[in-house]
Amino acid sequence: MLVAVLVLFIGVPLLPLVSSALRGGTRPVANNSASGFQLSVADQTELENRAHSYELVLRDDPNNTTVLRRLLEVRLEQGKLQQALAPLETLSQLQPEQPDYTILLAQARQHLGDYEGSFRAYDRILQANPGDVNALQGMINLQLQQNRPEGAIGRLQDTLKLAAQANAANPGSVDVASVQLLLGWVYAYQERFTEAIAIYDQIMSANxxxxxxxxxxxxxxxQQGQYSQAKPLYQAAVALAPPRYKDQIQQIADQLAQMPPPTQDSPEESPE
Structure with missing residues (x-):
């Protein structure tokens, strides 16, 4: 649930085609990303012909962003993630002002097992914009996957240290609360719950x-079984949350209300 909460807060957006490709991986027979049905031989042939025609155009005009995007879409629709890397890499270099391309490149490389390439792609964004929360989340997830939690914590702490200066130069460039949420999530991921709660309390006080x-x-x-302390927080979250989150939080709160109390809930409820 902690992971689900984080994704809801500051999830990395994926284009539908990319999301489909990352779920399915590179495969000889791909699933159609729009319908979910297996591509016919005729559809596969038609897609490959389109890809070939785009590649011919790019031989003479390698920086044609429109054709690069179309080639990327075709390769992802085919499920050929490895072959999608080249147009995606070029798009990320040609349009650095659109970091989504670089984020998608990082995700693709991570999915294919090129962790250092993924790290470099995220780092490229963060060098230009240390407060890019999507890139930060991707970087942190990658570091945790590689069992480098202290590196993840250090990256987030460094971002928070430079936040005041960055926001003075470019207001709003670092969303301090979102970076703190990421840090709290890393602590919770490591089951360092006291430190996570301290971070959340700090955010609640400031926001x-x-x-x-x-x-x-x-x-x-x-998660710790402290239901009586959790219940009012759920209700407070329902009251504060935007409409699109209220029902989900309320459902969790309702489920919690139906759970039997643990033998030891909180100190104040322990028998005298």
């Missing part, structure tokens, strides 16, 4: 109208 740290803290308390 009393933000439902995210309230919900995140409630999740940790529920």
């Amino acid at each position: 009393p109208g933000d439902f995210r740290p309230v919900w995140a803290k409630a999740e940790i308390l529920k």
Whole structure:
């Protein structure tokens, strides 16, 4: 649930075609990303012919972004993620002002097992914009996957240290609360719950109208079996949350209300 909460808060957006390709990986017979049905031989042939025609254009005009995007879409629709890397790499270099291309490149490389290539792609974004939360989340997930939690914590702490200076030069360039949420999530991922809760309390104090740290803290308390402390936090999160999140949080709160109390809930409820 902690992972799900994080994705809801600051999830990395994926284009539908890319999302489909990353789920399925490179395969000889791909699934049609729009319909979910297996591509026919005729469809595969038609897609390969289109890809070949785009590649011919790119031989003479390698920086044609329109054709690069079309080639990328075809390769992803085919499920040929490895062959999608070349147009995606070129697009990320030609249009650095659109970091989604570089994020998608990093995700693709990570999916294919090129972790250093993925790291370099995320780092390229963060060198230009240290507060890019999508790139930060991708980088942190990669570092945790590689069992490098201290590197993840260090990256987030360094980002927070430079936030004031960065926001003075470019207001809003670092969303401090979102970076703190990431740091709290890393602590929770490591089961360093005291440190995670301290981070969430800090966010709640600075941003009393933000439902995210309230919900995140409630999740940790529920995970620890401290139901009586978690329940009011869920209700507070429901009250603060935007409409698209209210039902989901309320459902969790309702499920919690139906759970039997643990033998030891919180110190104040322990028998005298």
